[in-house]
Amino acid sequence: MGLSTPSLFVVATPIGNLGDMVPRAIEVLQSVSLVAAEDTRHSRQLLKHFDISVRLQAYHDHSNDADLDGVLAILRGGGSVALVSDAGTPLISDPGYRLVDAALSEGFAVVPIPGPCAMVAALSVSGLPSNRFIFEGFLAAKQHGRLQQLQALQREPRTLLFYEAPHRLLASLQDMQEVFGGERRVTLARELTKLFETVKRLPLAELCEWVAADSNQQRGECVLVVEGYAGDGQKISAEALQALTVLTEELPLKQAAALAAKISGAKKNALYKYALENLQ
Ligand code: SAM
Numbered sequence: 478m479g480l481s482t483p484s485l486f487v488v489a490t491p492i493g494n495l496g497d498m499v500p501r502a503i504e505v506l507q508s509v510s511l512v513a514a515e516d517t518r519h520s521r522q523l524l525k526h527f528d529i530s531v532r533l534q535a536y537h538d539h540s541n542d543a544d545l546d547g548v549l550a551i552l553r554g555g556g557s558v559a560l561v562s563d564a565g566t567p568l569i570s571d572p573g574y575r576l577v578d579a580a581l582s583e584g585f586a587v588v589p590i591p592g593p594c595a596m597v598a599a600l601s602v603s604g605l606p607s608n609r610f611i612f613e614g615f616l617a618a619k620q621h622g623r624l625q626q627l628q629a630l631q632r633e634p635r636t637l638l639f640y641e642a643p644h645r646l647l648a649s650l651q652d653m654q655e656v657f658g659g660e661r662r663v664t665l666a667r668e669l670t671k672l673f674e675t676v677k678r679l680p681l682a683e684l685c686e687w688v689a690a691d692s693n694q695q696r697g698e699c700v701l702v703v704e705g706y707a708g709d710g711q712k713i714s715a716e717a718l719q720a721l722t723v724l725t726e727e728l729p730l731k732q733a734a735a736l737a738a739k740i741s742g743a744k745k746n747a748l749y750k751y752a753l754e755n756l757q
Contacts, residue, residue, distance in 0.1 A: 483552045485580040486559040487573065489566040489592030490523060492698075494670035499592045503527050510556030513548050515572050519563045536560065538572045548576060552585045559590075566594040570614045570640050596638045599666035599700035602676050603636070606705065610636040616649055618642075623649060627656040634755060637703040643696050647688050653703065654681040662704040668697040708754045717741035721748050725756045 486505045491497040506512060506529050513536035514520035520533060536548055551558050562571035580587050600607050613630070616639055617623045630637060641649050646665075653663070659682030667675040675694070679687060688694045707713075713721075720740045724733035734749035 482586055483555050484557045484586040484588050485552060485577065486557065486588050486590055487567050487577065488559045488561050488590040489594060490520075490561050490564060492565045492593045492595050492598065492670055493668065495523075495526060497593050497670060498523075498527065499590065502590050502592055503529065505590055506531060506559050506561075508557070509559045511548065511551045511558045513558055513560045513576065515562040515567075520561055523561075536572060536576060538575045545575060545579060549579060549583065552580060552583070564593075564595075566592065569594055569596065569612075593670070595640070595666075595669060595698070595700050598669050599664070599702050600636070600638060602666060603664035603702035604678050605636050605662060605664055605702050607636065609634075609705075610638060612638045615640050615642070616645075618645065620648065620652060623652050624656065627652055631656055632706045632708075634705040634707065636705050639701045639703070641699055641701055643699060646695050646699060646701075647685070649701070650681065650685045650688060653701075654685055657681060657703065657706075659683075659685075664702040665694070665699060666702065667694065667699040669700070671697070673697060708751050713743055713747060713751060714741060717743035717748060718751075721752055722756060725752050730757060 486509065488502045488505055489499070490502065506524065506527070509531060511532050511534055512520060512524070513534055515537060517533045517535050524531065534547065536544060548558055560567050560573050560576060562573065565571070567573040568577065577587055596612050600610060611633065613626070616626055639649070650663070659680060661681050662678060663681050663684050664676060664678040665684060665688070667673070677684065677687065717737055721733060721737040724737050728736070730752045731749060734752055735745050737743065737748050738745035
């Protein structure tokens with residue numbers, strides 16, 4: 478880590494449960510010359526909890542150049558800086574990009590202090606494929622823009638992750654149902670690491686009903702993890718998919734689809750189309 482060389486530390490902080498603060502984050506925050514924080518009042522509470530007294534300065538990506546320069550001046554003078562956001566990992570739907578970019582451009586070391594991140598935590602408990610995924614951040618606040626974004630993702634095969642504000646959760650789920658269909662599975666990960674932590678995986682249509690029926694589900698912070706598009710595979714049984722996956726490793730797609738259809742009773746064409754779109 479080397480505090481002897483001026484470094485910008487990008488420090489993750491808890492997303493609810495203060496027990497998730499990593500020891501290395503505490504060490505770094507204790508030793509830097511300045512903490513650049515999204516909201517100084519918020520971060521002051523966190524620092525107070527861990528008994529850390531250090532100079533704090535507000536930093537956003539829309540901060541003026543003088544603020545950015547103020548942070549860089551510490552590095553230029555040989556000091557180190559820690560960047561924190563209100564919760565989780567800075568730069569993940571949070572400020573910091575301009576600062577990291579500028580620090581790297583000036584040749585300073587930029588050091589991650591990894592820790593909590595809501596989307597990673599949500600993905601890890603979503604029960605949806607996690608080998609390939611895309612993170613979309615927040616959807617547009619207005620319905621027109623939101624629908625356009627969702628339509629562009631309609632045939633995206635990778636698992637999709639969204640942050641959403643509680644008061645827009647139901648509207649976004651309803652728009653997702655319109656675009657992705659009611660069968661697509663979604664995991665709502667709400668209030669992670671907090672008292673009312675909820676992880677609920679349901680087909681979109683059922684999740685919409687569940688959220689609509691319980692206003693408590695429209696409170697707090699949430700991540701939506703949406704199953705990727707599986708083409709006709711959505712209607713293919715798990716048994717057929719397993720046979721198809723194994724057979725395509727050994728045989729040409731057409732032959733694999735024909736054999737998997739014989740084994741499982743699924744439609745040969747649907748299996749072939751699925752293999753073409755997903756398995757080659
Ligand atoms: N940088 C943060 C991170 O690493 O996760 C995210 C910051 S973003 C401004 C805030 C959004 O993250 C919330 O609106 C919510 O979608 C999600 N989020 C943050 N904390 C959460 C939690 N405890 N449970 C579920 N979602 C959370």
